[in-house]
Amino acid sequence: MRLKYLCFFVLAFMVLVLESNANTAIDSFPIPKTGPKQLFYLQRTTNSNTIICDLNTDASGQVNKVNPVHVYWIRYDEGGEKKELSYIQQTFAYGIKHEQLPNGVFKLHFVSYKKQVFYLKRSSKDNQYKVYFLFNNKEFVLQKLFVRIDGGTFWVPNVIYMEILGKDEYSGTPFSYKFKP
DSSP, X not given: OHHHHHHHHHHHHHXXXXXXXXXXXXXXXXXXXXXXXXXXXXXXXXXXXXXXXXEOBOTTSOBOSSOOEEEEEEEGGGTSEEEEOOHHHHHHTSOEEEEEOGGGOEEEEETTEEEEEEEEEEOTTTOOEEEEEEEXXXXXXXXXXXXXXXXXXXXXXXXXXXXXXXXXXXXXOEEXXXXXX
């Protein structure tokens, strides 16, 4: 009889753990605060380590045209340590490619997903550089990206969905959409 109850509780515990891992809430992740140059950040369900994307400027405060976005980790699983991306991470996963357009605008995309395009440019509202994305021909300020991963490998993760979260710059209304890449 005891074995029967023990098996039941072990099974129930396993189901709860699997469900909590499968439904990792985007709100359960830490919110990074790195400074005034932070443009947006990216989090994944694999762990709480967070990719930060900061505006990269030169000594005079101008955008670095060779590398306008500095991408790095905050390793929450290692005490919140700031760490640069490895060569492989930069080249195949989280690095950002850019193309300079007229009027100080940069077209951006992650090296691992070219279909989603972002734009780094000065805000007409406050003249600060921000990253924007378009949805149904409407522009939103990008705040964070969330990637739901369920298994796979480093080279070929099983991405269930991506979620892009931002806001309308003038009304402040939050906006998000999920999609399967």
